[in-house]
Amino acid sequence: MQIQVENLEDLKKCGIYSITNTINSKQYIGSTAKSFKARYNQHKSKLNIGKHHCKHLQSAYLKYGGQFFIFKIFSI
Numbered sequence: 494m495q496i497q498v499e500n501l502e503d504l505k506k507c508g509i510y511s512i513t514n515t516i517n518s519k520q521y522i523g524s525t526a527k528s529f530k531a532r533y534n535q536h537k538s539k540l541n542i543g544k545h546h547c548k549h550l551q552s553a554y555l556k557y558g559g560q561f562f563i564f565k566i567f568s569i
Contacts, residue, residue: 494537494562504530509567514553516561521550533564
């Protein structure tokens, strides 16, 4: 999974983000009170071990592979 961000300093902030499947354009929308970097790492870790709480996202991640997903910050 890649991170799409305009400014690396934004990774230290919190707010709303998405994880987009670039093959079918489906999105997981989330928010965090922690840093975006911390939340990204949590998602990536859970997805890589097959233990993500969102079964649809987990299934797609296993089916298509992590290289087809983008973590993007929406609002800060």
